[in-house]
Amino acid sequence: MRCLEICAALALIVSAVALPSSLAQKIAPPFTSLRVYLFDCGLIKGEDPVAYGLNKGDVKNTDMVVPCYLIVHPKGTLMWDVGLIPDSAFKGDKPVSQSDGSETTSSPKPLLPQLAALGYPPAKITYVAFSHYHFDHTANANAFAGSTWLVHAAERDAMFAASPEHQAAYSRLRASKTVILPDTDYDVFGDGTVIIKSTPGHTPGHQVLALKLPRTGPVLIAGDLWHYAAERKASKPPESEANKEQTMASRAAMEAYLKQSGAQLWIEHDPQTFSRLKKAPDYID
Ligand SMILES: [Zn+2]
Secondary structure (H helix, E strand, C coil): CCHHHHHHHHHHHHHHHCCCCCCCCCCCCCCCCCEEEEEEEEEEECCCHHHHCCCHHHCCCCCEEEEEEEEEECCEEEEECCCCCCHHHCCCCCCEEEECCCCEEEECCCCHHHHHHHCCCHHHCCEEECCCCCHHHHCCHHHHCCCEEEEEHHHHHHHCCCCHHHHCCCHHHHHCCEEEECCCCEECCCCCCEEEEECCCCCCCCEEEEEEECCCEEEEECCCCCCCHHHHHCCCCCCCCCCHHHHHHHHHHHHHHHHHHCCEEECCCCHHHHHHCCCCCCCEC
C-alpha cells in the first residue's frame, strides 16, 4: 500500500479502537464555590476506649471509621488524609481486610479510582495535607508526591525520623514541593474558607482543617484531636500522645473555636458523624 492508503487504513483502525467515553479520562469541570467530597477509606475494629482516656462503657460502638477528604475550591484542590490501606494492597475492586489478632483493618475499595471517576487524578490535586502522619491517615501519600505538601516542621521532622517501614507510605514526599506551615492559622486559598489550624499533641505537628462551606456553614475536620466523641468530656488524654499537655491545650483551643464559630465538629474516626454525611460521588457544600 502507498502512504495515503496506509494512513487511511490506520485512521480507520484508530477510530475503531477509540476508548468509549465511559473509559476516557474524566476531567472535572471548574466549580465556583467550595465543596468537600468524603470517601470511605476503611474501618478499624478492636480498639479499646481505655487507651483513649475513657472507661469501658463510655463508648457503645468502638469501631473507628477512616474517611479521606477531597476539598475542591475555585482556585485549586486539597487532599486531606489519604487512607488506611494503600491502593497497592487491593486486587481489583475487592475489599481488603487485614488482622493482627487484636485489631482488624479493612477498606471497601481503592481511593485513586474513585478520585479519577470524579475527574481528580493525583495530577489534578494542588495540595496534599494530613491531620498527622499515623498509618491510618497516610496510606496513599506517595501517590500525591506531585502535589504541594502542607506540613508543620515538627511533623515533617518526626515523619523522617520514624522507622523505614512507617516511612514507606510517604517516603516520596521528601522531594515534594513543600510549604512549612506557621503555628498560626494557615489560609490555603487566601479567602478564609479553607484554614489549617495547628493542634499539636497527638503528634508533634498534628493539624485540623476549618472549612467555611457556602450552604453547610463552618465545619471543623478534627483529625485525631479526639477519636471518640466521649473524649470531649474526658479529663485524661489518650495514653500514647506525643505530648499530652499539648493535646489538652489544643483541645481547649478548638473547643473555644467551636463555641465562637458555631462550626460543626467532624471527628474523623467517629462512625456516627460519618454515617450522617454524604459520601462521594455526592458532595457537601
Ligand atoms: Zn487515626
